Amino acid sequence: MRIIVTGDIHIGKRSSAIEGDALFLSTKYTWEQIVDYALNNAVDLVVLTGDIVDRENRFFEAVSPLRKGLQRLADHHVVVAMVAGNHDYDVLPEIVKTVDRSHIFLLGTKGDWEEQVVTIGDRKIRLIGWSFTHPDQTEDPLKTFPAEKIRQEELFTLGILHGDTQGQASRYAPINSAVLKETQGVDAWLLGHIHKPEVISAAHPLILYPGSPHALSPKETGIHGPYLLEWKDGEWQIQQLSFSPVRYESLSIDISDVTHKEHFRQKTFRELDQFAQELKDTERLEYLVYDVELRGESNYLREFHQWGADEIQMYGGSQPFQTKIRKVSLQINPIIQIESFYDDPSYMGVLARAIRALESGEEDNHFVNELKKEWDERFEALWHSTIYQPLSAPVDQEEKMRTTLLKECKRLFTELYNLRIYES
Numbered sequence: 001m002r003i004i005v006t007g008d009i010h011i012g013k014r015s016s017a018i019e020g021d022a023l024f025l026s027t028k029y030t031w032e033q034i035v036d037y038a039l040n041n042a043v044d045l046v047v048l049t050g051d052i053v054d055r056e057n058r059f060f061e062a063v064s065p066l067r068k069g070l071q072r073l074a075d076h077h078v079v080v081a082m083v084a085g086n087h088d089y090d091v092l093p094e095i096v097k098t099v100d101r102s103h104i105f106l107l108g109t110k111g112d113w114e115e116q117v118v119t120i121g122d123r124k125i126r127l128i129g130w131s132f133t134h135p136d137q138t139e140d141p142l143k144t145f146p147a148e149k150i151r152q153e154e155l156f157t158l159g160i161l162h163g164d165t166q167g168q169a170s171r172y173a174p175i176n177s178a179v180l181k182e183t184q185g186v187d188a189w190l191l192g193h194i195h196k197p198e199v200i201s202a203a204h205p206l207i208l209y210p211g212s213p214h215a216l217s218p219k220e221t222g223i224h225g226p227y228l229l230e231w232k233d234g235e236w237q238i239q240q241l242s243f244s245p246v247r248y249e250s251l252s253i254d255i256s257d258v259t260h261k262e263h264f265r266q267k268t269f270r271e272l273d274q275f276a277q278e279l280k281d282t283e284r285l286e287y288l289v290y291d292v293e294l295r296g297e298s299n300y301l302r303e304f305h306q307w308g309a310d311e312i313q314m315y316g317g318s319q320p321f322q323t324k325i326r327k328v329s330l331q332i333n334p335i336i337q338i339e340s341f342y343d344d345p346s347y348m349g350v351l352a353r354a355i356r357a358l359e360s361g362e363e364d365n366h367f368v369n370e371l372k373k374e375w376d377e378r379f380e381a382l383w384h385s386t387i388y389q390p391l392s393a394p395v396d397q398e399e400k401m402r403t404t405l406l407k408e409c410k411r412l413f414t415e416l417y418n419l420r421i422y423e424s
Helices: 027-040 055-075 091-096 147-152 177-182 261-277 301-310 347-360 366-383 397-423
Strands: 002-006 045-048 079-082 104-106 114-120 123-130 156-162 188-192 198-201 206-209 227-232 235-240 246-254 287-297 322-333
Touching (some): 002 027, 027 055, 055 079, 055 104, 091 104, 177 198, 206 227, 261 287, 261 301, 287 301, 347 397, 366 397
Parallel strands (some): 002 045, 079 104, 287 322
Antiparallel strands (some): 002 227, 227 235
16 A cells, blocks of 8 residues: 655745746645656555645635646546645635545545545555644644544544644644554554654654645755655555755855865855755755855954855856755854953953853952842742742752853853954
């Protein structure tokens, strides 16, 4: 039995941070690729875990490609099981009405758990799902799950649900992954809502967020694509397919040893190339978008600001896909001889002397004593606040105060030093 599971396609949207109107930027392109894959690779069941259609564009771009894809799958007798999410709770039922429903099942549209038993090969499969009926669902749908019935009827069961395991105060069907694991009689939970792919449990039961198959923004880094599931010899075989034509990546480059422009260009281009080289055989990749962080220790802060803005933006790459540098940020600490500021009358001198006092245990530093006094006052107020009564006091309050003040003094000193270098 071969299953494709995906969700959160948001048909109607496109990848951000890329200019142009190329077809591959649209999520409907990836949906069509998923349908093609299912038809060309003997897939028995396609599971869609909600938010297939994007709310804002549902009547303009989404209806036609989704309806056509579902009809193609039905025409080839591929079973499709789906639930509606917070984006498509209203439009998905309307689209399903327009296609051949002998092989297509939208479950739980009345806000209740609904099951459908289908035959795949010589095996009977129970599909059970719950759908959104409004954009906000603050109740945990698992509270009404028919656990006793499922447990008593021994049948291979797939649970399909759009919900949020990341917060019990969520507006989007808050669910508890521990409850999913403890539910007997369910062989796999296939979930939607979270765009980042995640296998919560690979053991029985399988608990899986397939994530968005098409990366939509620079926040959605890494591989994106549907999962291919195969049930063999009593266990799940899990494979994520790299389908997204756009990939966003954050790359950190240590430039501590760089001292001139040409070296900067060579090093950054080499590291960008090395990462892109690992993706060159990714069949469907059309565009790679980088956010680059320059990190390390150096006193060339001003130069790195300039080179990061000018030189690294010239990178084009030599791969079969296009590349773009979206953003360059700096996390560079200056190489500081802090003792050279002990006699400095500026704020940097005040901080340098405070750092020395905190490290050596001096007790006559006025600035440090004022910081400790304020710490004590704030901690006392926090400790006696009724809001935070369950809090426990640190075992070593004095050491906690010293290490925190030292860390913050060093951080502020570094910020001021960087500012001085840049303005000079």
